[in-house]
Amino acid sequence: MISSYTLIPSASFYTEAGDDSSTNTEVVTLTQRVNKLSRFRLTDTDLDLCQTIDTMLATREGAPISGLLGEVENHPILTLAKHFLSKKSRHIASAPALRSLQQRLTAVKLGIRRDDLMGHDGFQSFARTNYLHRYLLHHNHTLQIDSNTRDILILFKGTFQPWSEVRNRISLNSKGVLNGQYSQTGLIDNDRFTWKEFKPFKRENPALWNNHYIFEYCNWTHKTLQITDNHSWVRLRSANGDVYSVGEWPRDKGQRWSWIKFPLRLKKARLMSPDVSEFWRGVKVATLAFAITKNQFEEIKAQVEADKAAPRTFHMFRRNCTTYANKLAAIGGLRVQTTVDLSKILTPSSLRPFFSKMHDRLPQLIQKVSKLTTAIMLNFCAAIMGNHTGGNPTEELTGTKRPHLPSLKELTTIPHTDHPHGIVYQLTPKVGTWRTNQMIRLDAECEAIRQRLSVSDTTQEEREDLRSQFQELERERSDIPFRLPPDLQASAV
Numbered sequence: 001m002i003s004s005y006t007l008i009p010s011a012s013f014y015t016e017a018g019d020d021s022s023t024n025t026e027v028v029t030l031t032q033r034v035n036k037l038s039r040f041r042l043t044d045t046d047l048d049l050c051q052t053i054d055t056m057l058a059t060r061e062g063a064p065i066s067g068l069l070g071e072v073e074n075h076p077i078l079t080l081a082k083h084f085l086s087k088k089s090r091h092i093a094s095a096p097a098l099r100s101l102q103q104r105l106t107a108v109k110l111g112i113r114r115d116d117l118m119g120h121d122g123f124q125s126f127a128r129t130n131y132l133h134r135y136l137l138h139h140n141h142t143l144q145i146d147s148n149t150r151d152i153l154i155l156f157k158g159t160f161q162p163w164s165e166v167r168n169r170i171s172l173n174s175k176g177v178l179n180g181q182y183s184q185t186g187l188i189d190n191d192r193f194t195w196k197e198f199k200p201f202k203r204e205n206p207a208l209w210n211n212h213y214i215f216e217y218c219n220w221t222h223k224t225l226q227i228t229d230n231h232s233w234v235r236l237r238s239a240n241g242d243v244y245s246v247g248e249w250p251r252d253k254g255q256r257w258s259w260i261k262f263p264l265r266l267k268k269a270r271l272m273s274p275d276v277s278e279f280w281r282g283v284k285v286a287t288l289a290f291a292i293t294k295n296q297f298e299e300i301k302a303q304v305e306a307d308k309a310a311p312r313t314f315h316m317f318r319r320n321c322t323t324y325a326n327k328l329a330a331i332g333g334l335r336v337q338t339t340v341d342l343s344k345i346l347t348p349s350s351l352r353p354f355f356s357k358m359h360d361r362l363p364q365l366i367q368k369v370s371k372l373t374t375a376i377m378l379n380f381c382a383a384i385m386g387n388h389t390g391g392n393p394t395e396e397l398t399g400t401k402r403p404h405l406p407s408l409k410e411l412t413t414i415p416h417t418d419h420p421h422g423i424v425y426q427l428t429p430k431v432g433t434w435r436t437n438q439m440i441r442l443d444a445e446c447e448a449i450r451q452r453l454s455v456s457d458t459t460q461e462e463r464e465d466l467r468s469q470f471q472e473l474e475r476e477r478s479d480i481p482f483r484l485p486p487d488l489q490a491s492a493v
């Protein structure tokens with residue numbers, strides 16, 4: 001049976017081997033040495049360092065890995081080995097010592113021994129190219145070794161099967177990437193884009209969220225506001241433990257030339273479930289979770305399936321992944337403002353305070369002229385980058401296309417974009433502060449009731465009433481982590 005992945009798993013990286021301060025000190029010292037290495041030369045000193053790192057990794061070999069994905073990926077010894085190999089990547093093919101280190105690193109991340117990894121045609125390449133260890137970690141799965149044949153057994157459509165058979169039954173593209181996916185039942189044929197029904201991608205213990213229906217607004221972004229490397233997606237949790245995930249992506253995400261040539265053109269979009277960000281390495285995801293009703297839960301699922309069936313468009317600024325997450329959040333009762341002035345994003349973070357102060361000191365007329373000039377310049381630059389080659393991003397591909405600048409008013413308006421930065425660094429802390437204050441208030445009220453119950457002259461009827469009030473406060477207290485401040489609630493939950 002496949003074991004379930006817990007919402008808050010153990011923070012330990014390895015269950016059989018821990019790390020002490022002396023090891024961490026040695027890792028820091030070795031990391032400093034690796035930082036100074038040349039990428040172009042391979043010396044005897046480099047090979048000695050390779051042997052030292054290999055010996056350190058060997059102490060972790062074969063230990064079952066557990067814990068949060070980001071924590072395991074950022075384990076100091078694994079990070080050191082990856083850093084060293086990236087420095088010497090051009091020499092791996094010609095240096096047996098480097099290949100040996102790479103093989104041991106792969107084995108450690110997969111929770112098996114290097115000897116068990118050897119001799120299996122194509123498995124090492126498959127595991128590295130498809131980041132197999134991330135999916136094993138996420139689903140709390142393991143690889144098994146056949147005691148007789150020493151073949152690697154991997155979960156395939158719900159049962160463990162030898163790799164020697166599985167490799168002929170899976171489909172890889174020209175780059176060795178799996179055309180299907182690794183799911184809670186192991187390797188399957190369907191990818192994350194080929195689906196009609198919005199189904200859960202894993203199952204967890206619903207008691208962790210008090211058996212509520214939960215909407216999770218998931219984001220990863222940088223602390224400094226910037227235009228790239230941001231993403232938003234949605235995670236749903238049912239009262240029985242099913243977990244769903246969906247995010248919107250441009251269809252040509254992997255086609256770099258299309259983005260370099262016309263990054264702002266209107267593109268075809270598609271929904272991914274589960275969103276690949278669920279499995280990304282070391283990404284700290286900021287999650288805003290709150291309870292929704294069963295009706296809202298079902299309405300969101302139905303909306304996702306309807307959106308999947310219809311043609312969709314993607315625009316980097318006006319209709320992106322955050323725009324879609326906002327749409328689903330609104331059904332769940334959360335309506336937030338995520339639009340950001342593009343002039344702020346494009347201004348280097350180190351210069352923003354200077355320009356802000358300078359702008360505030362200018363006369364009103366100069367401020368208006370400056371804003372108008374900025375708007376015209378940004379809109380013309382956007383047109384050059386493809387903004388004029390598609391239809392209005394508020395229309396479906398099947399609708400009537402028209403230029404993005406149909407009027408003088410739009411030309412003189414500074415463009416905006418939906419961006420997750422405000423949710424991560426403003427809204428989420430605000431909600432956290434409100435929840436903390438509510439817990440403090442409820443704790444004080446509970447303590448007041450305890451004090452009144454300790455008084456001997458209260459009647460039996462009064463004591464029963466106080467106990468009833470206390471139980472109600474306890475129930476309210478247990479639900480605070482899943483509630484939103486009243487000013488953010490678009491509808492009652």
